[in-house]
Amino acid sequence: MTDFTNLTLEGALAGLKAKDFTSLEITEAHIKACEDASELNAFITTDYDNARAAAKASDEKLAKGDGGLLEGAPLGVKDLFCTEGVRTTAGSKILGDFTPQYESTVTSNMKRDGMVMLGKLNLDEFAMGSANETSYFGPVINPWKVDDNLVPGGSSGGSASAVAARICLGATATDTGGSIRQPASFTGTVGIKPTYGRCSRWGVVAFASSLDQAGPITRTVKDSAIMLQSMAGYDPKDSTSINEALPDFMAACDKGVKGLKIGIPKEYTMDGMPSDIEELWQQGIKWLEEAGAEIVHVSLPHTKYALPAYYIVAPAEASSNLARYDGMRYGNRVAGEDLNDTYERTRADGFGKEVRRRIMIGTYVLSAGYYDAYYLRAQKVRARIAQDFKNAWEKCDALLAPTCPSAAFPVGRPVNDPVQMYLNDIFTVTANLAGLPAMSVPASLDKDGLPLGLQIIGRALDEETVFAAGAALEKAADFKAEPEKWWSA
Amino acid sequence: MFTAERVADKKDWLSGRDHDWEMIIGLEVHAQVASNAKLFSGAATEYGAEPNTQVSLVDAAMPGMLPVVNEFCIEQAVRTGLGLNAEINKYSRFDRKNYFYPDLPQGYQISQFEFPIVGEGEIEIEPEGGEPVSVGIERLHLEQDAGKSIHDLSPDDTFVDLNRSGVCLMEIVSKPDMRSPEEASAYVEKLRAIVRSLGTCDGDMEKGNLRADVNVSVRKPGGELGTRCEIKNVNSMRFIRQAINYEARRQIDILESGGEIDQETRLFDNAKGETRTMRSKEDAHDYRYFPDPDLLPIKITDDFIAKIKANLPELPDARKARFIESYGIPAYDAGILTASKKKAEFYETLAKGRDAKIAANWMMGDLFGALNKAGIELEDSPVDAVALGGLLDRIADKTISGKIAKQVFEKMFAGEGSADDIIEKDGLKQVTDMGAIEKLVDDVIAANPDQAAKVAENPKSMGWFVGQVMKASQGKANPQAVNEILRKKLGV
Numbered sequence: 006m007t008d009f010t011n012l013t014l015e016g017a018l019a020g021l022k023a024k025d026f027t028s029l030e031i032t033e034a035h036i037k038a039c040e041d042a043s044e045l046n047a048f049i050t051t052d053y054d055n056a057r058a059a060a061k062a063s064d065e066k067l068a069k070g071d072g073g074l075l076e077g078a079p080l081g082v083k084d085l086f087c088t089e090g091v092r093t094t095a096g097s098k099i100l101g102d103f104t105p106q107y108e109s110t111v112t113s114n115m116k117r118d119g120m121v122m123l124g125k126l127n128l129d130e131f132a133m134g135s136a137n138e139t140s141y142f143g144p145v146i147n148p149w150k151v152d153d154n155l156v157p158g159g160s161s162g163g164s165a166s167a168v169a170a171r172i173c174l175g176a177t178a179t180d181t182g183g184s185i186r187q188p189a190s191f192t193g194t195v196g197i198k199p200t201y202g203r204c205s206r207w208g209v210v211a212f213a214s215s216l217d218q219a220g221p222i223t224r225t226v227k228d229s230a231i232m233l234q235s236m237a238g239y240d241p242k243d244s245t246s247i248n249e250a251l252p253d254f255m256a257a258c259d260k261g262v263k264g265l266k267i268g269i270p271k272e273y274t275m276d277g278m279p280s281d282i283e284e285l286w287q288q289g290i291k292w293l294e295e296a297g298a299e300i301v302h303v304s305l306p307h308t309k310y311a312l313p314a315y316y317i318v319a320p321a322e323a324s325s326n327l328a329r330y331d332g333m334r335y336g337n338r339v340a341g342e343d344l345n346d347t348y349e350r351t352r353a354d355g356f357g358k359e360v361r362r363r364i365m366i367g368t369y370v371l372s373a374g375y376y377d378a379y380y381l382r383a384q385k386v387r388a389r390i391a392q393d394f395k396n397a398w399e400k401c402d403a404l405l406a407p408t409c410p411s412a413a414f415p416v417g418r419p420v421n422d423p424v425q426m427y428l429n430d431i432f433t434v435t436a437n438l439a440g441l442p443a444m445s446v447p448a449s450l451d452k453d454g455l456p457l458g459l460q461i462i463g464r465a466l467d468e469e470t471v472f473a474a475g476a477a478l479e480k481a482a483d484f485k486a487e488p489e490k491w492w493s494a
Numbered sequence: 495m496f497t498a499e500r501v502a503d504k505k506d507w508l509s510g511r512d513h514d515w516e517m518i519i520g521l522e523v524h525a526q527v528a529s530n531a532k533l534f535s536g537a538a539t540e541y542g543a544e545p546n547t548q549v550s551l552v553d554a555a556m557p558g559m560l561p562v563v564n565e566f567c568i569e570q571a572v573r574t575g576l577g578l579n580a581e582i583n584k585y586s587r588f589d590r591k592n593y594f595y596p597d598l599p600q601g602y603q604i605s606q607f608e609f610p611i612v613g614e615g616e617i618e619i620e621p622e623g624g625e626p627v628s629v630g631i632e633r634l635h636l637e638q639d640a641g642k643s644i645h646d647l648s649p650d651d652t653f654v655d656l657n658r659s660g661v662c663l664m665e666i667v668s669k670p671d672m673r674s675p676e677e678a679s680a681y682v683e684k685l686r687a688i689v690r691s692l693g694t695c696d697g698d699m700e701k702g703n704l705r706a707d708v709n710v711s712v713r714k715p716g717g718e719l720g721t722r723c724e725i726k727n728v729n730s731m732r733f734i735r736q737a738i739n740y741e742a743r744r745q746i747d748i749l750e751s752g753g754e755i756d757q758e759t760r761l762f763d764n765a766k767g768e769t770r771t772m773r774s775k776e777d778a779h780d781y782r783y784f785p786d787p788d789l790l791p792i793k794i795t796d797d798f799i800a801k802i803k804a805n806l807p808e809l810p811d812a813r814k815a816r817f818i819e820s821y822g823i824p825a826y827d828a829g830i831l832t833a834s835k836k837k838a839e840f841y842e843t844l845a846k847g848r849d850a851k852i853a854a855n856w857m858m859g860d861l862f863g864a865l866n867k868a869g870i871e872l873e874d875s876p877v878d879a880v881a882l883g884g885l886l887d888r889i890a891d892k893t894i895s896g897k898i899a900k901q902v903f904e905k906m907f908a909g910e911g912s913a914d915d916i917i918e919k920d921g922l923k924q925v926t927d928m929g930a931i932e933k934l935v936d937d938v939i940a941a942n943p944d945q946a947a948k949v950a951e952n953p954k955s956m957g958w959f960v961g962q963v964m965k966a967s968q969g970k971a972n973p974q975a976v977n978e979i980l981r982k983k984l985g986v
Contacts (some may be wrong), residue, residue, distance in 0.1 A: 087558045095557070107551060109558060208558040227841070243560050322787055325590050328601020329555040348594055371592070371782035380784060384556035460495050 009034035010171040014078055017174055021067055021077045028067065028077030031174075032060035032121050033038040033148035034081040037200035038172040039123060044492045047167040048094050049084045051124035059121040066119065071177040072233045076119030081167050081176035084125035085132055086112045087208040088137055091122075095210040096130040096140040099330045099355025101337040109208025110240045111177060111219050118235040122175050122445040126157045127163030130357045131327065132212040135429035136414070137162025139359040141299075144416050147192055148488035149220075151453045158188030158429070164222045169488055175232050179209060181216045182315050183433025186445035190408035190458030193447040193486060195229045196222040196473070200246035200465050201440030202247035203233075205240030211326040213319040215244075226446060226476045230254035233468070244393045249316040251465060252442030253357055257469035258476040263297030265470065272308035273432050281451040286407050289448060289459045292481035293474065295407060296466040301401050305393040308435060310386045315434040316427055317370050323360075324367025326488065330355060364391070394462075403470050407434055408445040432460060442468045444475045448482040456486065501612075501716040502673030503624060506830050508712070508742060511750045516715045518722070519678045519708065520670035523685055525695040526664045526703040527570045530842055533638050533662035534561030534604065541701050545655035553660040555599035560788050567662040568792060568954045570694040571611045571636050572802050573802050574664055577688045577809055578631050587791045588636075593780040595655050597641035605665075607783040610635035611792060617688070618811060620829060621680040629681050630669035639663050664695065670709065670722075675735035683729060683833070687810045691835040705729045710741045712749070719757040720745070722884025723767050728762050736897070737762040741769050813838055821850035830858055836872050843879035848886050856886060860900065864907050877906050885913035893917060898969050925971045928979070931963070934971065935979045938962045949984045954984055 009031040012020065020026055036053050054078060064075035087093045087105035094100050106482040108116065116122070129139040136156035145162035147155040148170040157166040161178030165188030168176050173425065178185040180198035189196030197220045204219035211217060221232035234254050240246040269290060294300050332338030332351035339350035358365065370379035397404065409429055436443035442465070445458035459478055463471035507514040533541055535552035543583070552559045565982055575582050589607040612634035620626050641659035645652050666685060672678045686704055689695035697704045706729075711722035723745070724735050739764075745755050759778075760769040808816070810832045816839075817828035831841045831854060845853040861882060865875055885902055888894050894902065894917060905916045925931055938959060939946045951957050956977075963976045 087556075093557065103557070105556070105558075107556070155694055206558070208559045209558050211788075242562060244562050321784060325592050325602055325782070325784070328592060328594065329557070329599060331596075332599060333596050334599060335556070335625075344596070356899060363758070369783065371784050373780045373782075376782075376784070 010038045012174065013185070014174040014223055014231055015223050015225065018075070020230070020403050020456050021063075022072075024067070026123060028060040028063040028079075029057065029456060032079045032123075035123060035173055035387050036168075039307055040170045042167075042170050045129055045148060045166050045170055045172075046143050047141075047145055047163045047172065048081070048124045049094055049096070049127050049142045049163070052091050052122060053124070055091070056121050056123050058478075063121060065171070070181045073118030074231065075133055078174050079121045079123050080115070081123050081126045081164060081173040082112055083161055083164050083176065083178050084179060084208045085128055085179050087210065088112055088122070088125065091125060093125065093210070094142070095132070095450040096128045096142060097330075097355065097357070097360070098141040098352055099332075099336050101335075103335050105208075108160055108207060110205035110242065111209065111236045112467050113208075114238060115177070115232075115235050120235075120324065126161075126167055126176055127368045129160035129162065129184075130360050131210065131323070131357050132179055132181055132217075133323070133363055134159040135183070135187055135255070135426055136416075137166075137188070138416065139350055139357050142359060146416065147413050147493065149192060149413060149455055150488065151455065151492055155413040155455070156191065156416050158409075158413065159193035160184040160221060161188045161196070161371040165189055165194055165196070165328065168192070168194045168222050168224060168491070175221055175228055176221045177219060177232075177236065179212075179217055179219050180433075181218075181319060182430040182437050185220045185222060186408050186433050186443060186458070187429055189445040189447070191403070191413040192455070193484065193488070194222050194224055195226050195444065195446055195479070196220060197229050197444040197471065197475070198231060198436060198442065199233060199237060199468050200247065200442045201437075202245050203237045203442075204241040204249055205238070205246050207240055207242040209466070213322040214326060215322060215327050216315075216319055218437070226444075226472060226479045229444070230258050230472050243328035245317055247466070252469050254468060257472040260469065260472050260473035261297065262293055262477045265298045265403065265474065266301050266403045267293050267298045267474065268301050268303035268397050269405055270303055270305045270308070270397070270406055271289030271325075272305050273406035275410050275431060278407075279412070279451065281412075281449075281456060282407050282410065285449050285457050285459065286405070289405055289478060290477060294386050296477045296481060298474070298477070303397045303404070305397060306384065307389040307391070307393050311435045311438055312427060312431050314383040314386035314390070315430065316366070318387065318438070320363040320367035321371050321380050322365045322367070324371065327356075327360070327364055336373060359423070364437065379484065386436045390435055394435075394441060396440045397413065397454060398464050402464070402467075403435070403475070404462040406460045408432060412451045412453065412455040412457055436462050441465055442454070442471045446475045446478045446482070448478060450486055456484075499716075500671070500673065500800070506624075506674035506676075507715060508746060510746055513846045514711045515742070515746050516673055517738065518670050518711045518713060518719060519672035519674075521668045521672070521678060521681060521709070521736060522707040523666045523682060524705050524707075525574075525666060525669075525685070525689055525697070526694065527567050527662040527664055528662075528694060528696050529564065529566050529570065529662055531564055531566070532660040533564055533567050533636065537660065539661050541703075543657055545653075545657060547657065548587075549656040549659065549970065551557045552598065553656055555601070561604060561786070563789060563876055564662065564790070564956060566795075567636060567800060571634060571664055572794065572799060573692050573806065574666075574689060574694045575612030575615065575634055576803055576806055577692045577694075578612070578615035578617055578634065578666070578800075580631050580634065581609055581613035582794060583609065583613050584794050585609060585791055586611040586635075586794075588786045590786045593779045595640070595643075596652065597643045597659065599641070599656065599659060603638055603640065604786055604789070605637035606635035609791075611794075617681075617684055619680040619684045621674065621676040624674070624676060627671070627677055629671045629677075632667040634666045637663050637665055667787045675738040679710065679731040679734050679736055682734060684810070687833050691807055691813075691838075693810055694808070698730050699731075702729060706734055708734060708737055708741075710738055710745070711755070712742050712745045720749070721757050721845070723758055723760050723769075724844050725760045725762050726772060733762060733764055735770055736767050740767060744769065747923050807835070815824060815896055817841075821845055821854070823850055826853045827858065834872075840872060840879045844883050844886070848883060848890065852886060852889075856882060860903050864903075876909050877903070881906060881912055888913050888917060892924060892926065895923055895969065898922050898924070922970060926975060928975060931967070931971050931975050932979055933977065934963050934966050935959075935983055938966060939983060946984060949986060953986045956980055956984060959984070968978055
């Protein structure tokens with residue numbers, strides 16, 4: 006019997022089409038796997054009844070030879086996407102039992118294409134965090150383990166953990182500063198953040214509007230291409246959505262890198278970065294070279310300003326985006342003496358520490374007298390960073406860099422200095438600031454046996470090259486390692 | 495081009511203890527764009543709907559909802575900008591103005607702070623009893639309205655109606671160019687006439703579709719500018735004048751007793767005719783403006799502006815000039831008749847092929863008088879331009895006299911039918927049959943022989959006979975014919 010949970014999305018879809026098995030069969034297998042893996046705390050809300058119903062509906066379509074791109078595939082959805090009739094929390098207490106009456110554009114595209122949604126995946130509160138430890142619903146555990154429990158990264162920790170643990174075939178995620186790529190790197194999975202504007206933000210709880218972008222986390226590059234093909238597309242309900250036809254992402258995976266120029270940005274390194282990561286990067290260069298790419302060395306001189314700029318722009322937008330959680334229309338409310346007291350109690354009780362910290366930072370940098378020094382300057386830095394990339398594209402077609410400066414670290418590691426945590430994003434925020442597509446591909450294990458990813462960054466709207474280079478890396482790395490299944494009940 | 499140097503007419507000075515004072519007034523007018531849909535959502539904007547029935551997910555700021563600009567509103571702002579003779583900014587942007595309030599679901603208002611869609615402009619106003627004044631426009635920007643907090647439904651709770659939340663407003667900011675309450679209300683009148691003729695705002699102040707924030711300060715005539723106070727949300731011409739008068743006097747009293755004016759936001763109490771503190775400068779919000787990352791900047795092309803310009807209707811000033819020129823009516827009359835598009839259209843229908851001056855007199859006198867008395871708007875008038883024209887035609891062709899016409903008009907206004915119907919039904923047709931009139935004259939003379947004899951000595955007393963004959967004819971006799979026959983018979 007096929008181990009349904011070990012299928013790739015691509016393999017599952019082919020098997021469903023060939024009627025080797027039914028959606029209900031693989032859905033039941035995944036539900037069982039989800040139940041067994043409750044210790045990972047990957048889901049905030051499961052929705053098995055609807056999943057079974059959706060699977061049956063898919064089977065009917067498949068039986069008639071119909072069905073969409075994702076027909077019958079059991080997938081997970083990060084709990085930042087609003088889902089009609091299914092509680093949506095954003096990992097926060099403040100939303101209470103908020104159950105949307107609407108479906109985000111991305112998940113609605115996926116439902117149109119036949120997704121079977123298993124449930125809503127855990128995340129850092131309002132997607133703010135790099136370890137999935139800020140969730141009101143508790144930390145997510147990485148299926149990869151060395152002695153202690155490890156974090157899966159964040160903010161899409163639930164998505165990454167679930168995909169790595171093989172409890173769903175793929176999952177949606179979002180990336181504001183690295184929230185898809187860093188967890189993918191920490192869990193040995195593939196994650197792509199497409200060009201800003203490829204996936205509609207309509208119905209996705211906003212963190213930082215100018216940076217937020219949805220994308221998939223999967224086990225293979227091809228699987229990511231399949232999911233993104235369904236998730237992406239122009240949406241007139243999002244003014245920042247890009248009105249361009251979607252390329253064939255799946256076909257792009259087979260293009261190869263022959264003749265491509267791959268740039269190596271010299272600034273993507275930092276003090277104290279483990280030597281494994283530096284070595285892996287060199288290895289990645291070799292792999293791509295051997296696959297026929299030309300390696301060129303480039304400089305992105307403003308990279309060092311990216312993280313500070315990011316930690317001004319993102320909290321600034323967040324401070325305003327999160328103002329709507331005021332206890333007046335939906336979500337939790339803590340009644341106070343008067344209106345201001347009610348606001349204060351509601352928000353103090355409803356938001357966790359990290360969210361409160363970022364709201365405070367954001368409020369500060371936008372205040373009268375500080376706006377020019379912080380927000381405006383950060384936006385100028387952002388323009389410089391975008392220009393750095395434009396200059397690089399004169400010399401190369403895509404960039405290769407590490408995804409993160411470290412592998413997964415233990416859950417509950419004391420975080421006295423939030424800035425230490427923010428450093429996780431150092432190699433990923435640049436793509437968000439410039440709106441570029443970027444992918445993390447699992448490439449090797451470090452000396453402790455933990456996965457490490459490499460990152461491909463491409464030109465705006467050129468996900469095809471990112472998929473081509475990502476697939477070439479995947480092939481060369483031949484990463485087959487799986488976490489040992491320690492959690493099974 | 496703040497014209498601080500302009501000193502108010504002496505008649506507008508306010509007397510003080512040691513010296514006179516003049517008022518410096520600037521206005522921020524909020525005009526609701528006449529659009530069926532809100533600025534950033536497709537929700538309806540109809541006035542008076544049940545609370546919270548015209549609210550989309552966007553207006554209620556549900557998680558993950560995004561604004562999409564309504565292009566119709568952009569077009570209306572450009573139209574209005576052109577009507578204000580103002581610069582249209584090719585690049586403008588929406589910013590977020592952040593503050594917490596229950597009727598502001600997003601926790602921010604989307605407005606235009608740094609880059610408004612319309613820049614500087616200028617309009618001419620004609621304050622009652624004063625010389626025409628030119629008032630500078632500082633800017634016009636687009637913003638969303640907030641919802642409405644209702645505090646008086648329950649002693650403990652405040653209710654919120656989000657129907658207005660997200661409705662598109664144009665905020666039109668004047669330069670501080672006005673020097674009297676009359677100038678301020680004339681300015682609002684003029685703005686209202688402009689937006690009405692453009693069709694960009696219905697100008698209905700009662701519904702709050704046009705409302706003003708009034709900035710007032712006082713200074714020694716021609717002297718240093720004083721500290722201003724802003725009076726929020728004044729919603730009628732009369733209240734604007736009242737609020738300014740009250741506020742100027744309040745400031746003068748403070749200054750004359752050695753005090754200083756606190757820069758603050760004040761409320762106008764319609765019932766008491768007073769202004770009172772709403773919040774002081776210290777309590778002012780830090781709105782933390784920043785560009786709304788959910789929206790792209792608005793880029794307007796020359797082509798877009800040219801198209802709007804080509805379809806611009808005739809504006810009040812141009813229309814007024816044309817009325818004076820082609821109808822030969824006085825400037826005052828032309829001003830009144832062009833105050834709104836509806837009035838102008840009514841007049842033009844009425845005056846077509848008729849005596850323009852008589853048409854103006856009837857419209858401004860009898861018709862406006864009757865409408866005013868009945869509290870009816872011109873658009874709801876029971877007598878339309880065609881019907882009133884029918885009445886004027888009967889005067890012109892001497893079927894009835896002007897005096898009888900007034901009776902006929904009253905009946906028309908009461909809904910009794912057309913002029914012809916009423917004339918026919920009531921038998922009001924003027925008697926022009928010379929034989930019949932002669933008979934009436936003979937009868938009156940015969941009944942008053944002594945009086946008749948005196949007319950030769952005192953020709954003026956013939957007027958008495960005219961009256962008697964008219965009375966005998968129940969007003970229907972042609973007065974000219976009566977005069978003529980009487981003169982002949984009485985030998986005048």
